[in-house]
Amino acid sequence: MQSTDTIVALATPAGVGAIGVIRLSGPDAISIANSVFRGKDLNKQASHTIHFGTIRSEETILDEVLISLFIAPHSYTKENVVEISTHGSQFIIESIIRLMIKKGARAAKPGEFTLRAFLNGSMDLSQAEAVADLISSNSAASHQVAMQQMRGGFSNQLKALREQLIHFASLIELELDFSEEDVEFANRSQLQQLILQIDGVITELIQSFELGNVIKEGINTVIAGRPNAGKSTLLNALLNDDRAIVSHIAGTTRDTIEEVLNIRGINFRLIDTAGIREATDTIEAIGVEKTMQKISQSAVLIYVFDVLALSASEISEDIERLHRPGLTFVAVANKIDLSINDRLKEIKLPEGVSFVAISAREKKHIDDLKNMLYEKAVGNRLSDNQTLITNIRHVEALQKTQESLQRVLQGIENPVTSDFLAMDIKQALHYLGEITGSVTTDDLLDNIFSKFCIGK
Ligand code: GDP
The missing domain is CATH 3.30.1360.120 (Probable tRNA modification gtpase trme; domain 1)
Known part of the structure; x- marks a missing residue:
């Protein structure tokens, strides 16, 4: 064309x-x-x-x-x-x-x-979209994922699935031509197996979006803790400069500050929040409300506490207030330069909560914290040449494919006529095709390419 x-x-x-x-x-x-x-x-x-x-x-x-x-x-x-x-x-x-x-x-x-x-x-559509991702990639990992998609990793996998389905679709179409004679060219149990296999691959791809999105957009990470715990100092230590304002007066980091920390190619979007202490004045109250709001929008929470100032029960109380399922929680015992006494041993953390002891001011064990952040947020989920979905449009198309495939499975289990099966397989093919662009509409193309800049 x-x-x-x-x-x-x-x-x-x-x-x-x-x-x-x-x-x-x-x-x-x-x-x-x-x-x-x-x-x-x-x-x-x-x-x-x-x-x-x-x-x-x-x-x-x-x-x-x-x-x-x-x-x-x-x-x-x-x-x-x-x-x-x-x-x-x-x-x-x-x-x-x-x-x-x-x-x-x-x-x-x-x-x-x-x-x-x-x-x-x-190139196919998902590769074209990867061009936009590549241009906007801002970390080693997001670059790697976009590059892999641009070179066709993801498309090839989908193409192989699509071809197998097309094969069955054509056999079923053939049955329609012989509908008078009640023949089955498409072996139902083979079709069932293929669909289960495709379903497994699609589920994996959909699940990969969580990590894919994290890599593309960065991981929202909140640093929270009581006033004077050392949150701002820690933020500076992590970023290695003096961007947040550090002060002696409790509760001065009133607004949230956002910075990006890159750990082994992954961007952690760090948000330093006001203290979680019960608010006594209104400005602080706004900050506190914001803290809870930011936590609810984050994947990782770094909870900082002052080892000397807090009792073990106060720490547990804080953690209970801040913890929620699905949140990666990292507890940080700060100011160990002042005392590495038995207090650390008294602290009992809930299961699944890890804890690292540091001195933010003296920049001690900051690397341990960075390692822990990476391990807990990414771990070994990121390997070379693995296919990761980074685009919500692809997730939606995969979910719709899966729904159509479920209907095919139901149609095999409670036998329906070939034309119904053919229809659902075609639907599944349609949605798979939307990802690579073998099926397109003007609206879809407009929607995708209008997000590019002029000149690309
Ligand atoms: P925030 O209110 O949680 O942001 O706490 P800041 O970062 O403003 O720190 C409060 C005070 O604790 C400041 O005087 C810091 O210098 C001090 N501080 C922070 N981290 C450490 C540390 O590791 N050791 C010691 N001794 N003091 C610290």
């Missing part, structure tokens, strides 16, 4: 930079660029070559540029693509884009280059 028009956009970030790259894609990309370029005749050059020259508007030289040529189908979009590297002035970039539009190009819509790459078969 080749486009008839040629699109243009700035591919590098807007603003001043050393260079800016303007990209053109479409049948006339090379001739449009050639019409304003003084240098070699671009129409006569080979693919994957770079040419130096000037770009002129009438007789005014706009800039000295380098032009890279990619001749269809050997390009990102599989169309003719020209990339013009200019000096990074906003004036030059805007003038050149305007000139290209005057010469017949059209301003590209968000994600339109990648949309064309998808429509022309360069």
